[in-house]
Amino acid sequence: MGKFRKNWIILLFLLFGMRLNAQTEVQIGNGTQTGYVPLVAMYIASYGQSIYLNTELPAGLITSISYQYALSENITVSPTTIYMAEVSRSSYGGNTDRVPADSLTQVFSGSVTFTQGWVTINLTTPFDYTGDGNLVVAYLNNSAESLSSEESYFYVTPTTENMSNIAGSWEGTLDISNIGSGWMTPNESLAVRPNTKFVFSSAEDFCNDPQNVTVTEITDNSALVSWTAPEGQTTFGVSYKLANANEWTFLSNVIGTSYTLEGLQGLTDYQVKVYTVCDEESTSFGVVKSFQTSVSASQISSLPYSESFDEATSISSWLIDNGNATNKWYWGVAENNTTEVPNGGSLYISSNGGTTASYDNEAVSNVFATKYLTFSDALNFKVSFDVKCLGEGNFDNLEVYLVKGGENLNNDNLLGYFSGINSWERKEFVVDNSYANQSVRLVLKWKNDGNGGVSPVQWLIIFLLRRCLVV
Ligand SMILES: [Ca+2]
Numbered sequence: 001m002g003k004f005r006k007n008w009i010i011l012l013f014l015l016f017g018m019r020l021n022a023q024t025e026v027q028i029g030n031g032t033q034t035g036y037v038p039l040v041a042m043y044i045a046s047y048g049q050s051i052y053l054n055t056e057l058p059a060g061l062i063t064s065i066s067y068q069y070a071l072s073e074n075i076t077v078s079p080t081t082i083y084m085a086e087v088s089r090s091s092y093g094g095n096t097d098r099v100p101a102d103s104l105t106q107v108f109s110g111s112v113t114f115t116q117g118w119v120t121i122n123l124t125t126p127f128d129y130t131g132d133g134n135l136v137v138a139y140l141n142n143s144a145e146s147l148s149s150e151e152s153y154f155y156v157t158p159t160t161e162n163m164s165n166i167a168g169s170w171e172g173t174l175d176i177s178n179i180g181s182g183w184m185t186p187n188e189s190l191a192v193r194p195n196t197k198f199v200f201s202s203a204e205d206f207c208n209d210p211q212n213v214t215v216t217e218i219t220d221n222s223a224l225v226s227w228t229a230p231e232g233q234t235t236f237g238v239s240y241k242l243a244n245a246n247e248w249t250f251l252s253n254v255i256g257t258s259y260t261l262e263g264l265q266g267l268t269d270y271q272v273k274v275y276t277v278c279d280e281e282s283t284s285f286g287v288v289k290s291f292q293t294s295v296s297a298s299q300i301s302s303l304p305y306s307e308s309f310d311e312a313t314s315i316s317s318w319l320i321d322n323g324n325a326t327n328k329w330y331w332g333v334a335e336n337n338t339t340e341v342p343n344g345g346s347l348y349i350s351s352n353g354g355t356t357a358s359y360d361n362e363a364v365s366n367v368f369a370t371k372y373l374t375f376s377d378a379l380n381f382k383v384s385f386d387v388k389c390l391g392e393g394n395f396d397n398l399e400v401y402l403v404k405g406g407e408n409l410n411n412d413n414l415l416g417y418f419s420g421i422n423s424w425e426r427k428e429f430v431v432d433n434s435y436a437n438q439s440v441r442l443v444l445k446w447k448n449d450g451n452g453g454v455s456p457v458q459w460l461i462i463f464l465l466r467r468c469l470v471v
């Protein structure tokens with residue numbers, strides 16, 4: 001997390017004592033009663049807004065916000081998303097009256113742990129508050145679980161007008177652009193505000209992120225990350241991780257504005273983070289970029305090609321793109337149609353980490369598994385595979401594409417879609433020599449909508465892809 005340039009501020013104080021207030025802390029409220037703004041921890045999701053008047057606040061860059069947590073029991077709210085906006089209003093009307101989502105700016109996204117006392121949240125994106133309007137702060141708790149059985153959590157201070165609003169949900173996460181009136185109570189405007197502290201910082205005290213971070217020259221095993229230095233800064237930190245990993249791996253401190261990532265794997269999604277190292281104690285929050293390495297020669301197979309999905313180590317020759325979907329492709333052993341291979345595996349959709357070949361038919365998913373091939377010279381090519389797949393008609397099904405060169409998935413390269421198949425069936429397709437002598441992608445797409453459909457969907461696919469002549 002970012003820190004402020006403490007040393008520099010102390011130095012400034014020594015040199016120019018008048019500038020001690022380069023960082024200003026403002027506290028709003030010192031009440032001793034407790035309440036449930038900015039969040040309701042009992043509910044699985046909640047959304048609180050509070051208004052702070054421009055007569056109470058200075059103008060400046062807001063770099064942190066603190067709330068006074070009252071309980072001895074700690075809670076971790078993850079994900080927490082905090083938004084701010086400058087508004088003309090100074091209060092809320094009815095229970096569903098809120099500052100709309102499209103006028104809010106996201107200033108924090110991450111996990112927040114509340115322990116008894118003041119808890120400070122350093123904003124991931126500082127908010128430039130001009131002071132022309134009043135400040136609204138919105139706190140979205142989408143933890144998707146009840147974090148406490150208590151009913152009030154924060155020290156709050158009464159106000160004459162309704163200066164807060166809170167909505168909660170027992171049933172699902174909240175979409176701030178569509179809170180609606182159908183959510184369970186509490187859904188009300190309140191004449192209290194949480195006791196709150198803001199830190200205002202002048203812009204030059206803040207350790208700024210690098211700008212224009214880009215990832216270029218991406219190969220199957222390397223990529224060049226480059227950036228523009230903020231004024232006066234020369235040193236930057238670079239970390240990276242697999243896109244679906246939690247922990248960042250620190251690579252190096254760099255003096256300069258580029259760094260080459262090496263030793264990467266082909267067809268793999270990565271994230272790289274670049275941050276400014278302002279001094280020994282302070283770094284910026286960092287800018288994160290995502291990229292995918294290209295296919296490596298060893299991942300491109302020539303014909304004849306077949307895959308039984310029995311060797312787990314072969315998975316890296318396929319590109320699996322599950323995005324953030326609940327129903328994911330797995331290369332596992334829950335199903336196997338190559339019965340001559342005991343404990344063999346298959347490629348299937350699972351919503352439970354590969355344990356069973358079954359899907360959650362309420363979680364909309366579009367996921368892809370791709371194999372890169374080179375086709376040689378032949379008049380025709382045959383693709384065949386075994387499939388077992390229930391699903392739901394045209395709504396939840398497997399689509400199989402054979403895609404040339406730079407083409408996108410479309411109806412012309414769709415071989416077929418499959419559902420309602422409850423025992424193994426072999427499917428065969430023949431394509432013509434327009435595929436000859438070029439690179440081809442075999443793409444398996446699983447899609448399902450948000451309701452209906454038979455689970456478990458099960459399939460096992462054996463691809464037996466051969467050059468063949470058809471007369
Ligand atoms: Ca198999």
Ligand SMILES: [Ca+2]
Pocket residue numbers: 361392395396448449450451452453
């Ligand atoms: Ca469905």
